[in-house]
Amino acid sequence: MTGIAARVAIWDLPIRLFHWLLVGLMAFSWWSGEEHELELHRTSGYFILALIVFRIFWGFAGTRTARFSTFVKGPASVAAYTRSLASRSGKPAGGHNPLGGWSVIAMLLAIGLMVAAGLFAVDVDGWESGPLADYISFDQGRAAADIHEVLFKIILALVALHVAAIAFYRIWKRQNLIGPMILGKGKSDIANSRVVIWKLLIGMLIAAATAYAVSTGFRF
Numbered sequence: 001m002t003g004i005a006a007r008v009a010i011w012d013l014p015i016r017l018f019h020w021l022l023v024g025l026m027a028f029s030w031w032s033g034e035e036h037e038l039e040l041h042r043t044s045g046y047f048i049l050a051l052i053v054f055r056i057f058w059g060f061a062g063t064r065t066a067r068f069s070t071f072v073k074g075p076a077s078v079a080a081y082t083r084s085l086a087s088r089s090g091k092p093a094g095g096h097n098p099l100g101g102w103s104v105i106a107m108l109l110a111i112g113l114m115v116a117a118g119l120f121a122v123d124v125d126g127w128e129s130g131p132l133a134d135y136i137s138f139d140q141g142r143a144a145a146d147i148h149e150v151l152f153k154i155i156l157a158l159v160a161l162h163v164a165a166i167a168f169y170r171i172w173k174r175q176n177l178i179g180p181m182i183l184g185k186g187k188s189d190i191a192n193s194r195v196v197i198w199k200l201l202i203g204m205l206i207a208a209a210t211a212y213a214v215s216t217g218f219r220f
Helices: 013-034 038-061 075-084 098-120 138-171 179-182 197-215
Strands: 007-009 185-187
Touching: 013 038, 013 179, 038 098, 038 197, 075 098, 098 138, 179 185
Parallel strands: none
Antiparallel strands: 007 185
C-alpha cells in the first residue's frame, strides 16, 4: 500500500509493551525508592533490566521499525532531518526519525547504566545493597549509589525532552506520535514487518535468564 495517508502497522506489540511497561516500572522504581521500599525497588530494577536486555535483542532481531539499523543514522542524516523541522510539511517517519533514533539510544544507555549502577550500589549504613555489591568494595558501592541517583536525574531530563518532542510534533508538525505507540497503526507509506514468534520467544528467554542470573548475584 502506498500513500502517506494510509494507516498501516508501525509499531509491533512487543515494542509497545516494552515502552509502556518501562514507563510504569520507572515510575514504580521512583516511588519505591522514595518510600524506602528497597525490596520492591530491587525487584522493579530486575524487571527493567529484563526489558532493556530484550530491547537490545529486539533491536537486532525484531521487526523493521524496531531494528537499530532502521533508525540509527549518521551525522549527515541527523543534521538534514534537524533542518527540516522548521517546515510544517513532511511525511511521517513511519518509525523513529534520525533525531529520535539517537534519543532512543541515549535513553537505553542511561537506563541501562542506571540499572547497572544500582546492582552494585550500597546504602550509607551498608545494610542494603544490590546483588553484585559483594564483588566490589564498600566505597565503590557508595560511588555506584551516587551514580545511580545522578543517572536517574539525567533520565528525567531525557524524559522531559521526549515529552516536549511529542508536543512539538503534535502542535507544529501535526503528527500524532502517541496513538501509534498505543494502537500500533499510524500514517506511513511503508508498513512494518511481522513479528517472528520464535525470535520473540528467544528474546524473552534471554531477557528473563539475564535478570534472574543478575538477581542471584550469579550464584546458582
